[in-house]
Amino acid sequence: MNLWEAVRTALNSLSANKFRSFLTMLGVIIGVGSVVAMTSIGEGASSQVTAQISTLGSNLLTVSPGRTRGLPGMAFGSRGAANLLTYRHYTLLQAAGLPGISATLAEASSRAVLRFGKANTTTTVVGTTPSYPSMRDFPVALGRFFSNYDLERMTRVVVLGNTVAQDLFGDARPALGQVIRVGNVDFTVIGVMEPKALGGRDLGDQVFVPLTTAEKRLTGSQYVQSITVQATSPAMTSLVADELNRFFLLQLKDPEKFTVTNQQDILDTIQGVTGTLTLLLAGITGISLLVGGIGIMNIMLVSVTERTREIGIRKAVGARRRDVLIQFMVESATLSLLGGLVGLAGGAAASRIIARFSGWATVLSVQAVVAALVVSIGVGLFFGIYPAQRASRLDPIEALRYE
């Protein structure tokens, strides 16, 4: 008997007890379905986080004051004084001309009230340096960003986020060239940024001024929150990290006073975490596959007993042990594979639905599909072995006599 005939025979036997076959498949359906749903959601979440981090700019290393605990780069719980890095460090770092660094950026943000005529809004004022748009992958839509000239001369120019521009000027009036009040100081609008969001946070709700102007006119503080450099290539990032550590150790005399974080580390960490979570979820739901497999074994054992006479007849007309073994193995594998297919469809549908309602992108990978089907056939074969062996070892005389 060839395999196709064996499958036909199996389908024929399974259709004899449709409801029972369905119930037996349910374990595998739920198992495969949840594994598929979980992994597609996990992979979707992971790729989304990765994409979001990439929107921050690429090959970036950040120097922040104090010591950060916990995950690298996740700046919760900075310990030690925050007021350590200054604009001077930025200029020194630029002057040092360390190899492998293509651009440098310093940032100090504060909150301020912006006014134009009767309109006003409270927003974040970022004092920064001219390389910001290119390093943060956050281009200017209208006008221009400020230049080194502005930085050196501490000019009172401001570049608005698109949301702030909308709040102050609406659609009707052009923002460029207008003078607005930031706190108590007049600034001339020289540009408006492209719209941008990061993980649901609107990056258009902030304005940018030269760091030096912010120090002198707005905050009166000389300290910056972070200095960020861009490495020339991903391969250079660890070398640049070493250079930064050396440079700031020389400047600040204490390794406890600053932290260098590599964007790649953050990315790796997050991917590691989501990967582990996905694996964990898949593992837990995989247990239901095990339960499903046991269910199949149970029903196959019942089926072998019920069909003792059939086995006797088949043996009497010439079925060898192997023929009977194959028949029952194919039957349990078919049962399990059908369950796997239904589960796959269900899991894919579930991940679609979750994607629609949560807004997460879900990814149904080819590997997940292939793995689900291979695993379900495997479960069927593995848990089919014992019942099939029982069937194949039946004594034909006893089996024929069985009522």
Place this chain on the structure above:
Amino acid sequence: MQPVIEVQDLTRVYYAGTVPVPALRGVSFTVEPGEFVAIMGPSGSGKSSLMNILGCLDTPSSGSYRLEGREISSLSDDQRAAIRNRRIGFVFQTFNLLPRLTALQNVELPMQYAGVPRSRRTALAKEALASVGLSGRLHHRPNQLSGGQAQRVAIARALVNDPAIVLADEPTGNLDTRSGEEIMAIFQSLHRRGKTIVLVTHEPDIARHGQRILHFRDGLLVQDERVAQPVDARDVLERLTEPAAPVNAEGVSAAR
């Protein structure tokens, strides 16, 4: 000519726990090609044990059984399965058809295990069903057939791999007189065409359809009887169809 069946000092002992229970206690006989032999005896005479051994479903405890000159007692499970498949055709009292398969599929079953290609299998199965007069019932399931029809499907199944012997175990036991006689007519026509048939029964009137009766008692062959004038099933059927013939003729008393 080489005998089809050659049995020498055959014994079969079962164990009830550790107590040996002999079912066959040294049996010897031969069956020549083309013979129609009936094996008779009361329950417990060992005829079922003998049937199981002749059908290669069981192996003897001692002694030798040669089928077409080949010693069977030493063969493995799978080798015996192959012999059951190709050299032996079984007909059982309870028909033993697979209930979920059609008549045609049931007849195809032995050929499936013999590896006969599908198209050829179907053709041969149709031919076999036609030879037992069931061309019109190819796609009926066993429960849609009468007992006599079901037994004819079983006979078609037994014949389809062209076996060396047809072994029939009480083939008329579950049938009414008329259907039983029809089945016997089929066996006799097979016999006339040269098939070797071994039939187990406890009904003398059925046994008399054969040329030779082996009488068994308590695990021993007690009498090897030649039947001078075998009953012809066709005559009996003819008498059964006569309208005013209540229970009196010899063929009718075969109904137990």
